[in-house]
Amino acid sequence: MSLISIKNASKIFQHRKPRMVLRDRLRQFTSKPGKEGFYALRNVSFEVEARESIALIGANGAGKSTLLSLVCGLAQPDEGSVEVHGSIAPLLELGSGFHMDLTGHENLYLNSAMLGMTKAQVRQRYDSILEFSEIAEFIHEPLRTYSMGMSLRLAFSIAVHCDPAIVIIDEVLGVGDAAFQRKCHTRIAELRDEGKTLLCVSHSPETVLEFCDRAIWLHHGQLLMDAPAQEACAAYMRFVADPTLPLPGMPSPEN
């Protein structure tokens, strides 16, 4: 059985996110809002097997984060189905369950429980979580006194300690300073080598090729290409360099 099975999934929004209005206006000639709503994802299908590492690539607004949110169960498809078999560590919207008036220690327990860890597991992994986060000396301070980088370090550290079957990563490898980013890269590589299934979004072809064997190229909500990472990245980068090139599986603009 596939760990993730996505069949003809579509996500339709009645209105696009306000922060994207300007960008979307610029894109009005290519996107097709339609009176039935705006398809952030349209008829997307693919399967993910255990131990695969897959990147979602594509331009801003292509639907990558929307697809991750369907896989994480944060949103439901309006058409088609999304099935996930296995526990998930969502490294996206890191620390979204954090409470500013609680201490780092209290948030650690709360957030770990939200990610499915039992109290005993948190106790067992507590020192390791703190050590990885490098913020042990502030752990009994309220979270509102933390910098954004410190909160993200704590959130990332908790998420990578929850021993999931599937790790979902949305551009979080930009967490913290350069040294901490390197540490995060190493930890992600370890998770992959331990046999976790990775599903990640990245705008960096280097990151995609570092972590992923396979890449799925989304374009205006549609799946354009599902291929070995090298092949999909090369095709996508060719298109980025020359957007007049015909898209894979689509007729050339002259036709």
Ligand SMILES: Nc1ncnc2c1ncn2[C@@H]1O[C@H](COP(=O)(O)OP(=O)(O)OP(=O)(O)O)[C@@H](O)[C@H]1O
């Ligand atoms: N909650 C929402 N309400 C309305 N529209 C949304 C919502 N979330 C996403 N969208 C729209 O869906 C489209 C896909 O957005 P999404 O964030 O999935 O793209 P993305 O590929 O992750 O982009 P980026 O690379 O910029 O993060 C965009 O046009 C966006 O405006």
